[in-house]
Amino acid sequence: MKLYKTLLYVLMILPALLLQSCLKDQEDIFDTPSSIRMQEVLDNAKKVLTSSEEGWAFDYYPDRNLAYGGYAYTVKFDNQKVTVGSELAPGTFESSLYKLTNDNGPILSFDSYNTLMHYFATPSSAQYEGLDGDFEFIIMEVTDNLITLRGKRTGNTMYMHRLTKSAATYIENVYDICDNIIFSSANGTLGSSEISCAIDVDARQMDITYMNGEKAFVGSGSFIPTETGIHFYTPIELNGATLTDMDYNIDTSTFSGKDSKGNEIILVGIIAEEYTRxxxxxxxxxxxxxxxxxxxxxxxxxxxxxxxxxxxxxxxxxxxxxxxxxxxxxxxxxxxxxxxxxxxxxxxxxxxxxxxxxxxxxxxxxxxxxxxxxxxxxxxxxxxxxxxxxxxxxxxxxxxxxxxxxxxxxxxxxxxxxxxxxxxxxxxxx
Incomplete structure (x- = not known):
């Protein structure tokens, strides 16, 4: 009977001992207040943002349904201001204020009006949310060369890449690629198979049709222009493989790339006779x-x-x-x-x-x-x-x-x- 009472006593105090142990572990993990930890995250983000001499290439995706694809921006930060460039207006750069703040998470906010940065977010009488663009971004991850963001309004994932050349040169290169994609359809090959492509350069969408046996399938994706071609927001699925990027040859109006299995993809644009630059x-x-x-x-x-x-x-x-x-x-x-x-x-x-x-x-x-x-x-x-x-x-x-x-x-x-x-x-x- 005495043994039973002793065992019962041990079982009663065991949860309290475990709870104390857990609390001690929790204190060891979170040994600084959350406000201080958040400030450390924001301070590190600012340190990295302002560290790039040439600034950052910003892959910007307006609209929660990606109706416009992506647009190339550049951003260069100092302690108070950001200078913004965009393929929307090559050669034009505009400075405005920004801030790093806590709003249920670390936020990068372009909080003073900037014609370029707020282009897709500015409302009008016909569109009260503008073109469904973001100017506030949740900071998801910060590394020396890549910053991952998420639009507060759209939820779209966006990236900043450290620039190693001038923002003006980067924008000019992107604009040159985009300006020379002047067709809405293309034919080509995926490995040894024939494929065709429909491209909407205004909405920045591409559909690639391929055959699997006797059935035709379509891989679709939204893209952003790059210095060498296009990059898909989400990789296109093609016959059991994926395609993330394609280079573009301006002289031959040809897209080329390789899927995740190493198959070569070639698409040659079909330019209509009535097309006018x-x-x-x-x-x-x-x-x-x-x-x-x-x-x-x-x-x-x-x-x-x-x-x-x-x-x-x-x-x-x-x-x-x-x-x-x-x-x-x-x-x-x-x-x-x-x-x-x-x-x-x-x-x-x-x-x-x-x-x-x-x-x-x-x-x-x-x-x-x-x-x-x-x-x-x-x-x-x-x-x-x-x-x-x-x-x-x-x-x-x-x-x-x-x-x-x-x-x-x-x-x-x-x-x-x-x-x-x-x-x-x-x-x-x-």
Missing amino acids: FKEFEGKYDFNYYYGTLEVTLVPDNDNNCYLIKGLNENYNIVANFVKSKGYLNITSQKVGDSGNQQIWLLGWSADTGYLSWSTECGMYLVKDIKQEGTFNFVTNTYLDTPADSFILNVFNGAPSSTTRVGAATAPWLINDSYQVPYPESIVKK
């Missing part, structure tokens, strides 16, 4: 449409990847966005001016049906005429089921909607004394 649109033209001919000038806006069409009205220019994947200019519904509380818009319009739209996707392309040098034809961009064949100027009481539309524009907003621009046919270089 951005710089080739610049110049003076005759604008031909139903009411006659007007002289216009196409002026490049490199920073915004578009052209300004000057000469149709002295009070405003019309914006034509460059569609890189097609080599077209795209003229869509757009605001051209304000008059008090009213907005004046150029709208995509069907002169045949009377349909008009203030959607900024509705409009017409300008496409090279391969049979007539220097001529670009207007072609509907087939927005929805009611494609535009013309343009029309309308007035709205505030933002465009069916309830705010007033009707036809009047002077001084007219083009050739009319609010209608019916059946534009072509522009011909002078």
Whole structure:
């Protein structure tokens, strides 16, 4: 009986002894307060960030669904400021403040406005979250040459690589690669098998179709341009192997690489005859449409990847966005001016049906005429089921909607004394 009581006593005090042991171990592991440990993490991050003489290449992925792929940035830090560059505007660098702070984890925040860094995050009336970009990043890992981040908004994993050359040179090299990928499809080989590729250089997505037996499969991925080609956010799966990077040869319009099994991959771009490079649109033209001919000038806006069409009205220019994947200019519904509380818009319009739209996707392309040098034809961009064949100027009481539309524009907003621009046919270089 005495032995039983002794054993019972030992069993009763054993949990307390174990708990004390665990607490002692825990104290040994966490021998400094969490606030001090966090500050040490932030101090180390700042030490590494500011240590790079040339700064860092930043693989930036906006949009939680990777709808735009990735964009190349550079960032160079001092104790208070960061200088940002981007392929969005080669040769342009802008400085602003940054901070390292604790918000349920170590955070790198670009907390003062920077045109480049906040490009994808800046909201507008049409997009309250902008283009779903990040400017605050959770610091996941810091090493001397690589910093791993995660966007607070998107959750996308992003990387900073230590630069060993100037930020300007790095951006120029990336831009040169991206600017010369001028096709939307390619054919080639994966080892001894034939494959094909569809690439959207605007959305930065690639689909590679391959055969496995008699069945066709597609490997898809979002990519970011690099100095030598492209890098996939997540490796593409191809016939039991993966593909992470591809080099690009500008002279031959050829992608090349090797999958995880060592199979060589070659893709040769198919460039459409009507493809036009951005710089080739610049110049003076005759604008031909139903009411006659007007002289216009196409002026490049490199920073915004578009052209300004000057000469149709002295009070405003019309914006034509460059569609890189097609080599077209795209003229869509757009605001051209304000008059008090009213907005004046150029709208995509069907002169045949009377349909008009203030959607900024509705409009017409300008496409090279391969049979007539220097001529670009207007072609509907087939927005929805009611494609535009013309343009029309309308007035709205505030933002465009069916309830705010007033009707036809009047002077001084007219083009050739009319609010209608019916059946534009072509522009011909002078």
